[in-house]
Amino acid sequence: MQTPANLPGQDLLLTDADFARICQLIYERAGIVLAANKRDMVYSRLAKRLRLHGMSQFSEYLERLARQPKAREWEAFTNALTTNLTAFFREAHHFPMLAEHIAGRHEPVRVWCAAASTGEEPYSIAMTLFETLGAQLAGQSQVIASDIDTDALAKARTGVYPLKQVLELSEERVKRFFLKGSGSHLGLARVRPELSRIVDFRQLNLHAPHWDLSGQFDAIFCRNIMIYFDKPSQARILKRFAPYLKPDGLLFTGHSENFTYLSDDFKLRGHTVYTLAKKPKA
Structure with missing residues (x-):
């Protein structure tokens, strides 16, 4: 017998079978493993989609997805269950290491940020390139910023952030890399064009059988995303990273x-x- 097991105040019906099916679907599409304690999170995030479509049961929503395997709603489903916790220069010790690694280069640098989220991480990488290489060489460099979440990428492409968040950076970085908004944009700041120009945002699913990437990178940032994958998925992705790294x-x-x-x-x-333990096979 199916049990709704909803908490008080949860008006939409989410059965155990529905939750299990959602866990299976997000694993199949994105490699994300949802534990039992994520049930309330799943409810709160997907409930918005059900209400948008006038549905009262999660089974109805899942049946719609099953009937339309190529529908845009799959994108919304995946976006809803993706976690986007990020900040400028998060885990700050990595950026001096990147700077040390590329210092003295005379050729453009390529970096892949494999979990770009709303853009703070790839823009932090781009700032590091400018500070280390100088404007001319950094301007010829490239940061590939990929993520599975199209909503997060749309925000990242705008390069607009609350001024309060930007002011947590040093005064020098704020002046060099951001434009403060005025009028209707008061309280916001936008990444300067010379910085955003070298960041290429694109959708990419690390769990997909094919990655639309070419060439090799001086560095790959894949931070705080693998924790959502199981061990076999982690091992598979790591092996696929190797040929993309110089x-x-x-x-x-x-x-x-x-x-x-x-x-x-x-x-x-x-x-x-x-670093690579051995030279990747051709």
Whole structure:
């Protein structure tokens, strides 16, 4: 017998079977593993979609998805269940390491940010390139900023953030890299064009069988996203990263992620920073 198991105040019917199906679908589409304690989060995030479509039961919503495998609603479903916790220069110790790695270069640098979210991380990478390489060489460099969440990417492309958030950066960075809004944009700040110009935002699903990428990168940032994947998915993604990294390239991971015993393609260089353990096979 199905049990709704809804908390008081939850007016939409979410059965155990519905929750299990949602967990299966988001794993199949994005590799995200949802534990049982994420049930309330799933309810609150997807309830907005049900109300938008005038539905009262999650089973009705899931049946609609099943009937329309290529519908745009799948994108909204995935976006709703993606977590976007980020900040400028989050896990700040990584950026001096990136600067040290690229210092003295005479050729453009390429960096891939594999979990771009709303843009704070790739813009932090871009700022580091400008500060380290100078405006001319940094302006020829490239930051590929990918994410599965199209809503987050749309915000990232605008490059507009609350001024309060931007003012947490140093005064020098605020002056160099941001334009403060006025009038109707008072209280906001926009990333300067020279910075946003080198950041290429694109949708990419790390769980997909094909990545629309070419060439190799001096560094790959994949931070605080692998914690949502199971071990087999983590190992598979790490192996796929290897050919995209230059022989001396760096892989930056999140503070709670440890892949030392998960992949023989990488070896630990420093705190949550990895290098290739061996030359990738052609």
